[in-house]
Amino acid sequence: MAATPPPPGSPAWWxxxxxxxxxxxxxxxxxxxxxxxxxxxxxxxxxxxxxxGTQAFSLRMLAEALNSGTAxxxxxxxxxxxxxxxxxxxxxxxxxxxxxTTSSDWREALTVTAHGFHDALRRHPNTLPLLMAYVPVGxxxxxxxxxxxxxxxxxxxxxxxxxxxFTAVAHYVVGFTAQQYGPAAAPDHSTEVAAFYGGLDxxxxxxxxxxxxxxxxxxxxxxFEFGLTLLVRGLAxxxx
Amino acid sequence: MAATPPPPGSPAWWxxxxxxxxxxxxxxxxxxxxxxxxxxxxxxxxxxxxxxGTQAFSLRMLAEALNSGTAxxxxxxxxxxxxxxxxxxxxxxxxxxxxxTTSSDWREALTVTAHGFHDALRRHPNTLPLLMAYVPVGxxxxxxxxxxxxxxxxxxxxxxxxxxxFTAVAHYVVGFTAQQYGPAAAPDHSTEVAAFYGGLDxxxxxxxxxxxxxxxxxxxxxxFEFGLTLLVRGLAxxxx
DNA sequence: ACCTGAACACCGTTCAAGT
DNA sequence: ACCTGAACACCGTTCAAGT
Numbered sequence: 001m002a003a004t005p006p007p008p009g010s011p012a013w014w015x016x017x018x019x020x021x022x023x024x025x026x027x028x029x030x031x032x033x034x035x036x037x038x039x040x041x042x043x044x045x046x047x048x049x050x051x052x053g054t055q056a057f058s059l060r061m062l063a064e065a066l067n068s069g070t071a072x073x074x075x076x077x078x079x080x081x082x083x084x085x086x087x088x089x090x091x092x093x094x095x096x097x098x099x100x101t102t103s104s105d106w107r108e109a110l111t112v113t114a115h116g117f118h119d120a121l122r123r124h125p126n127t128l129p130l131l132m133a134y135v136p137v138g139x140x141x142x143x144x145x146x147x148x149x150x151x152x153x154x155x156x157x158x159x160x161x162x163x164x165x166f167t168a169v170a171h172y173v174v175g176f177t178a179q180q181y182g183p184a185a186a187p188d189h190s191t192e193v194a195a196f197y198g199g200l201d202x203x204x205x206x207x208x209x210x211x212x213x214x215x216x217x218x219x220x221x222x223x224f225e226f227g228l229t230l231l232v233r234g235l236a237x238x239x240x
Numbered sequence: 241m242a243a244t245p246p247p248p249g250s251p252a253w254w255x256x257x258x259x260x261x262x263x264x265x266x267x268x269x270x271x272x273x274x275x276x277x278x279x280x281x282x283x284x285x286x287x288x289x290x291x292x293g294t295q296a297f298s299l300r301m302l303a304e305a306l307n308s309g310t311a312x313x314x315x316x317x318x319x320x321x322x323x324x325x326x327x328x329x330x331x332x333x334x335x336x337x338x339x340x341t342t343s344s345d346w347r348e349a350l351t352v353t354a355h356g357f358h359d360a361l362r363r364h365p366n367t368l369p370l371l372m373a374y375v376p377v378g379x380x381x382x383x384x385x386x387x388x389x390x391x392x393x394x395x396x397x398x399x400x401x402x403x404x405x406f407t408a409v410a411h412y413v414v415g416f417t418a419q420q421y422g423p424a425a426a427p428d429h430s431t432e433v434a435a436f437y438g439g440l441d442x443x444x445x446x447x448x449x450x451x452x453x454x455x456x457x458x459x460x461x462x463x464f465e466f467g468l469t470l471l472v473r474g475l476a477x478x479x480x
Numbered sequence: 481a482c483c484t485g486a487a488c489a490c491c492g493t494t495c496a497a498g499t
Numbered sequence: 500a501c502c503t504g505a506a507c508a509c510c511g512t513t514c515a516a517g518t
Binding site for chain 4: 298299300310311314319320
Binding site: 068069 | 501502503504505
């Protein structure tokens with residue numbers, strides 16, 4: 001039984017990438033000496049996904065933006081999936097966790113982390129479907145995770161708690177941002193949703209309408225803070 | 241400026257669907273009297289997505305499974321996106337919230353809700369990318385939301401808190417399930433991840449490795465319970 | 481009148497032919 | 500030796516031709 005190659009973006013696949021301990025360095029092309037560097041390709045791909053969405057993005061579109069042909073892309077990457085995995089990691093590279101160094105306790109460190117990821121992800125809402133499809137353990141993703149866990153451990157949080165707290169916060173941020181700013185959300189999302197609820201039959205959905213009336217008036221930022229507070233306060237019950 | 245039609249799966253799009261207050265009834269075909277009923281098409285599509293994944297799923301595959309042609313599908317649905325929106329809602333229809341009626345307080349109601357969604361979603365891991373791409377306000381999605389909110393309000397949770405607690409729990413469950421059972425997760429995900437962390441340089445990732453050592457030994461179910469407990473306990477701080 | 485085979489304009493990927 | 504135009508086997512969608 002021949003081992004099937006790991007899917008691009010999975011942990012096993014990233015492990016086979018060159019130079020995983022040097023997050024800033026772009027992956028080297030694996031054959032020949034190319035005229036395009038991989039960082040430029042990934043950066044252009046991210047820009048195109050930002051502008052046109054994952055749905056409309058295509059290798060032909062990318063090749064044209066690079067003044068090249070689609071076949072050339074296969075000299076730098078094994079295929080579209082591999083390019084997308086690097087696009088995801090590029091977004092994670094934009095996460096700014098500088099405020100971590102001045103955080104005074106683990107609660108503040110977790111809050112800083114959530115806001116850092118939230119700020120980066122909302123700048124690239126069209127990449128959110130990719131972030132959910134790929135396990136984010138590329139070089140930048142790993143580096144950020146290391147940074148956060150180091151801060152949490154330094155503040156005295158037990159290792160088992162730190163690891164799971166990070167995962168819980170990451171899940172929350174990605175899920176929240178996807179629902180609020182993701183491709184499915186219309187430009188005027190909140191008003192659209194309000195109009196939607198207003199059109200529902202009060203007989204069939206009494207609880208939903210009562211809840212919606214108190215929901216749609218709340219600002220999105222406050223909503224984000226609400227869920228984050230839930231997580232941090234819940235964690236405080238389990239930490240010393 | 242002509243109004244652009246709402247994207248399939250968005251709230252405005254679902255609002256234009258017929259019969260939103262009768263969740264069990266399948267949507268009626270909009271032209272003629274077809275030989276295939278829409279429920280059968282959606283059910284077959286879900287089975288094919290379960291078996292082959294969203295990536296491999298195609299309208300040709302669906303048409304062949306129905307002993308029909310792709311053009312016939314366009315007599316029942318406006319296109320692939322619309323079919324996918326119904327597939328997502330079908331999965332939400334499988335969520336069993338029967339235990340809600342015997343829940344004794346809002347904490348238990350929230351826990352029951354999380355487990356109900358978790359159980360349904362893990363049965364259809366390949367649909368998780370779809371669940372993130374579409375706002376789940378189809379007939380089944382709405383009915384479940386109504387059921388949960390009614391239970392929370394009945395147990396005395398304020399409306400503003402109930403609505404946001406539901407959203408926070410839903411985000412958490414979808415995010416967690418996607419990372420654990422989603423398409424990107426390999427069959428032997430936990431051992432793969434463990435091997436991955438084992439291969440990292442201890443000099444570069446000291447915190448990550450320390451946290452991973454205490455993480456990979458934990459069962460997945462316990463991991464799910466951990467984050468859920470965070471949410472519920474955090475919420476208790478804000479509720480009477 | 482309803483249905484659908486066949487065509488259309490794409491897509492990711494490959495490879496033989498170019499330089 | 501490196502690069503890439505053109506082809507390949509698909510895809511979602513449309514429509515004219517069938518019944």
